[in-house]
Amino acid sequence: PQQEPERSFKYADLTVRLAPPHLLQPKPDVRDLVFGKYFTDHMLKIFYHEDLGGWQTPEITPLENLVLHPATKALHYAVQVFEGAKAYRGRDGKIRLFRPELNMERLNRSASRFGLPVFNGGELIKCISRLISIDQEWVPHCETASLYIRPTLIGVDPTLGVAVSRSALFYAILCPVGSYFHNSSDKKGISLLADPSYTRAWQGGCGDQKGGSNYGPTIHIQEKASQKGLQQVLWLHGADMQLTEVGTMNIFVFIVNENGEKELITPPLNGLILPGVTRASILSIARELNQFKVTERNITMEEICRLISEKRLLEMFGAGTACVVSPISHIDFLDRPLHIPTMEQSDAVHKMFLKTLLEIQYGYQPNHPWALEI
Numbered sequence: 299p300q301q302e303p304e305r306s307f308k309y310a311d312l313t314v315r316l317a318p319p320h321l322l323q324p325k326p327d328v329r330d331l332v333f334g335k336y337f338t339d340h341m342l343k344i345f346y347h348e349d350l351g352g353w354q355t356p357e358i359t360p361l362e363n364l365v366l367h368p369a370t371k372a373l374h375y376a377v378q379v380f381e382g383a384k385a386y387r388g389r390d391g392k393i394r395l396f397r398p399e400l401n402m403e404r405l406n407r408s409a410s411r412f413g414l415p416v417f418n419g420g421e422l423i424k425c426i427s428r429l430i431s432i433d434q435e436w437v438p439h440c441e442t443a444s445l446y447i448r449p450t451l452i453g454v455d456p457t458l459g460v461a462v463s464r465s466a467l468f469y470a471i472l473c474p475v476g477s478y479f480h481n482s483s484d485k486k487g488i489s490l491l492a493d494p495s496y497t498r499a500w501q502g503g504c505g506d507q508k509g510g511s512n513y514g515p516t517i518h519i520q521e522k523a524s525q526k527g528l529q530q531v532l533w534l535h536g537a538d539m540q541l542t543e544v545g546t547m548n549i550f551v552f553i554v555n556e557n558g559e560k561e562l563i564t565p566p567l568n569g570l571i572l573p574g575v576t577r578a579s580i581l582s583i584a585r586e587l588n589q590f591k592v593t594e595r596n597i598t599m600e601e602i603c604r605l606i607s608e609k610r611l612l613e614m615f616g617a618g619t620a621c622v623v624s625p626i627s628h629i630d631f632l633d634r635p636l637h638i639p640t641m642e643q644s645d646a647v648h649k650m651f652l653k654t655l656l657e658i659q660y661g662y663q664p665n666h667p668w669a670l671e672i
């Protein structure tokens with residue numbers, strides 16, 4: 299596939315085919331929003347055909363089924379990468395994207411790793427913004443919900459060779475979403491299954507890319523967690539049981555270190571960790587704030603247990619687009635219950651990060667460089 303973004307599709311070429319009024323769907327009540335269940339009326343599609351010069355013109359169409367040959371590479375070898383971002387309706391009624399250029403960079407990196415064509419991220423942001431403005435009434439009018447954006451790129455060569463796909467389809471679909479977790483995790487914090495017999499990513503693998511093939515195999519383990527009454531999986535790695543991620547979130551640990559200083563720790567981008575937009579944003583906010591030490595380093599289960607017994611573990615939380623910041627209050631570690639005192643802290647840092655991020659996303663900080671008005 300072509301690697302020069304100059305050969306990218308262009309927003310200027312976008313065509314729009316609107317859904318006829320009788321096909322427009324009723325919008326669900328925000329209280330009924332289940333993650334990823336309801337879709338807006340339109341979608342964005344961009345085909346790539348190497349034989350036709352690469353990227354074709356972008357088109358917005360009614361949301362419709364895809365017609366794929368049964369040999370389509372994406373269906374056999376998971377030649378598929380995707381993104382997850384959100385559009386937020388601010389207090390002023392304006393709709394904003396949060397650092398979408400980071401999602402574009404990550405999608406291009408994932409595409410390269412899966413032998414899929416790359417593109418110009420700025421052009422795609424403009425196409426997606428147009429899609430959102432067409433379906434703008436689907437962006438919830440409240441600050442506990444938002445519009446989830448799912449850009450997807452699949453290899454569609456109808457041939458069974460395990461090889462680069464010479465044709466591809468990019469599409470983006472949108473869903474109004476509410477709070478990610480069903481329980482009131484704001485008050486209780488989430489519970490995790492930590493089972494070292496499973497791992498999500500490994501050195502030399504592609505855990506740091508957003509390919510669908512990283513997610514399918516996690517469902518079984520997530521089911522094991524659910525059966526034990528636990529909400530998410532704490533992904534461990536290696537003989538020393540390093541903490542890597544939690545569910546589909548990056549993980550943060552806030553501690554008092556051996557020198558008595560407060561320290562925020564998250565695992566480094568060592569190839570095992572998805573480089574989250576929320577992760578990068580929390581690190582920036584924390585470094586700018588300069589009130590405690592901020593470290594990207596590995597942390598193991600042994601260290602977590604020691605920190606708990608020495609009462610030096612203050613908070614633990616997951617961070618990601620879907621749930622922003624998700625406090626952790628319990629870990630089931632080899633059937634040993636560990637209580638994490640995240641919810642007991644006064645002036646908790648996870649609450650400060652959540653508030654700061656929501657303020658930027660919902661337009662409380664005018665003209666913030668991380669918020670792109672559409």
Ligand code: PMP
Nearest residue numbers: 546547548572574575576618619
């Ligand atoms: N880790 C994994 C495995 C994920 O799928 C996601 C969601 N993209 C994240 C972390 C969080 O990334 P972001 O903050 O960009 O949503």
